[in-house]
């Protein structure tokens with residue numbers, strides 16, 4: 001059983017429902033035609049995805065009851081801010097954050113430039129405290145299935161770009177559905193990200209078929225298929241996909257044009273905004289540490305992400321991939337990534353922030369530290385082992401056994417006091 005518990009639908013107001021988890025209430029988008037007040041439901045990413053019988057729900061909730069309150073106490077304890085000596089400048093900026101005042105650009109710059117041990121610790125602790133006060137201990141764990149490493153694009157940073165010599169694979173529709181079914185039925189995932197290169201072999205019709213079948217499993221279908229045209233996203237929404245991950249990669253239009261030949265930032269942003277307007281739960285963000293990145297770029301990245309009003313922020317460090325034009329570039333330091341997570345939390349209290357698998361690759365403690373610096377969501381790679389090494393968008397990707405990964409992630413979340421209630425909207 002993975003990380004999700006059912007809640008009781010206690011109120012319905014038009015398309016928004018209120019789900020109760022042991023007295024804690026979360027808003028959800030009702031996307032299920034037959035629900036009524038009193039039903040026990042699963043929600044993911046703020047979307048109601050399935051209904052289960054009362055008997056089954058009560059059985060599950062019984063096993064969670066004590067643990068749920070224990071987790072809450074652990075999280076509250078870990079989210080306390082310790083009194084440590086810190087710089088005056090930092091204290092006055094954090095005071096502004098506490099008063100819900102928007103930070104000025106120069107204040108964001110000075111947060112980004114922090115380097116003292118105590119200052120960094122206080123910034124991360126404050127971000128974690130805000131996360132706890134805003135979202136409680138809810139934490140989403142989504143599965144990610146990388147179903148094709150064929151890509152028609154040539155992004156300079158990416159290890160599966162078209163021009164790279166690489167063993168390519170495409171999972172058949174049946175293989176994709178079978179893998180998804182295993183993740184849902186055997187491991188209990190309630191949300192799956194279907195990710196691939198920009199691979200038009202998967203026509204709209206093929207993708208519709210996949211989305212319909214995966215949606216039938218009673219989960220949130222999350223697309224991450226890159227720059228596709230508007231009709232594709234519209235039809236996949238109609239087929240049942242309700243979330244989409246599409247990063248803008250960098251807010252610097254020149255860097256974008258250079259690193260993603262043949263495409264522009266404006267074009268990408270237009271599709272991102274369109275996806276949001278269609279009603280998709282939007283996950284977006286950027287790659288941190290691309291060559292030539294300035295601190296102004298980082299602040300612009302964070303502010304652009306916020307302006308797109310995503311339901312989830314997804315940003316990861318740039319990790320060089322062999323055989324790409326950027327193979328010799330340097331790696332980002334872990335603290336640079338943690339600062340971005342914390343800064344995003346401080347500038348957008350309501351945000352849901354993902355600890356990405358790229359960040360986990362950068363540092364063994366990244367998951368834990370990211371979750372303690374403001375993040376509240378994770379992904380677990382469910383790609384079949386035989387394909388995983390070929391989905392080499394960057395080097396040194398972690399390739400641990402799925403069941404082991406699920407077990408370790410749940411143990412980590414328990415140790416941090418995080419519960420599998422939905423993040424809500």
Ligand code: SAH
Pocket residue numbers: 157158159195196197198224225226227245246247249286287316317318319320321358393394395
């Ligand atoms: N083709 C789709 C989805 C797969 S790539 C798309 O481009 O949206 C998913 C993400 O991997 C990209 O958005 C990019 O942000 C990230 N990525 C690619 N190469 C990377 C690298 N070398 N280091 C870190 N992240 C990388």
Ligand code: SF4
Pocket residue numbers: 151152153154155158159160161162196197198226393
């Ligand atoms: Fe293709 Fe996405 Fe990699 Fe770009 S980042 S080369 S679109 S898989």
